[in-house]
Amino acid sequence: MNTSGPDEQGLRLIPFRGLRYVPERVGSLAAVTSPPYDVVVRPDGLHHLESADPHNIVRLILPQADTAEDRHRQAARTLDQWLAEGVIAPDPAPTLYVYEQRNDEILQRGLIGALALSPAADGIVLPHEDVMDDIVADRAELMRTMQAHLEPLLLTYRSDGAEEGAAAVIVRTAERPPLLSTTTEDGFHHRLWAVTDPAERIAIETDLARHQALIADGHHRWATYLRLQREQTAPGPWDFGLVLLVDTTRHPLQVRAIHRLLRGLPVARALDAVSGLFRVRTVEGPLPRALDALAGAAAEGNAFLLAGDGGFHLVDRPDPALLARTIRTDRPEAWRTLDATVLHSALLDDVWRIPDAPEHIGYIHDTEAAVEQAERLGATAVLMHPVREEVVRDLARQGVTMPRKSTSFGPKPATGLVMRSLTID
Helix, strand or coil: CCECCCCCCCCCEECECEEEECHHHCCCHHHHCECCCCCCCCCHHHHHHHHHCCCCCHHHHCCCCCCHHHHHHHHHHHHHHHHHHCCEEECCCCEEEEEEEECCCCEEEEEEEEEECCCHHHCCEECCECCCHHHHHHHHHHHHHHCEECCCEEEEECCCCCCCCHHHHHHHHCCCCCCEEEECCCCCEEEEEEECCHHHHHHHHHHHCCECEEEEECHHHHHHHHHHHHCCCCCCHHHEEEEEEEECCCCCCEEECCEEEECCCCHHHHHHHHECCEEEEEECCCHHHHHHHHHHHHCCCCEEEEECCCCEEEEECCCHHHHHHHCCCCCCHHHHCCHHHHHHHHHHHHHCCCCCCCCCEEEECCHHHHHHHHHHHCCEEEECCCCCHHHHHHHHHCCCCECCCCCEEECCCCECCCEEECCCC
């Protein structure tokens, strides 16, 4: 992102005493980690993680009970129990962390710390997606009850590419022995280091103060941080939120789509409704081949791939009259032509008339999981093509948010490697 002016306050990342699993008390570090809470595919993914280790972090981020209040209390009790038993312990002193994710194709490094919170109007941390109030309310109650931040948000900033400041500290730190090292079942190798040298911390602080950040993943958690901060009457730990900051000049992120599962809409009925309003074609599988067809159509305009009946149906070339009638005109052209805008404004709201509520629409990151669930439920999976990162950044700079769940940046940090208590200094 653009840098702030010389007299402006940019990003402020402070050290904290991270809560981390004690390796000797768990089967393995990989077995207690989880993807972010909104990426876990329920119920199969949840059961898999719960079975991986009795102390898997999913028992804290997605506790299971009959009511929301019981879920939140259960998670808080579990965290307290694990701390008392020494399964999880705080690091001895406040620190910033360098975090690395690596596989055969990707190397991503960034800084984990507690970031000073600021509303979007300040232009320091910029959201690019809308949020759902019910999810923010639930996450807020969970954090409020647990007094902890369990999952770092993924934020990005853009440096000039020089190996100085934060970048130089990260490179030097990664040459040292790590605090932890593990490989998760997705093939990613994870390493974590502590930055304890005061001079290195100052170098990071000075560098980050010149930058603003884009929220790549975690809009609901960021909105939750701000909501909980507003509840406080005095300065304190709620003025900061757990984040991972990645310089995408050095470590570009991947941008993937988030797909929709329309629970009560069979594919045949979905196709009947769009007839005459979109061009509809059946395309051959398997799934990778059908996604190639989607990519080709998306290069020319709005396009969606519908699945759930055992086949694949390409829906593209929307009727201009439909778009003129359903798409807001008070937004930039780049927003009006987003696939997510057309999907929500034209298809979901107008053609299919499906409320944007959890009982009607599921948001699924994994393409195969979206198709499988649609086929199992007799529902419709709407498969999306990713948005280019430049479009996301441009809209964020203009203060324009995209429809919720428009993008999935990654790789996302593994949940469970480092957490933040709001009661331990």
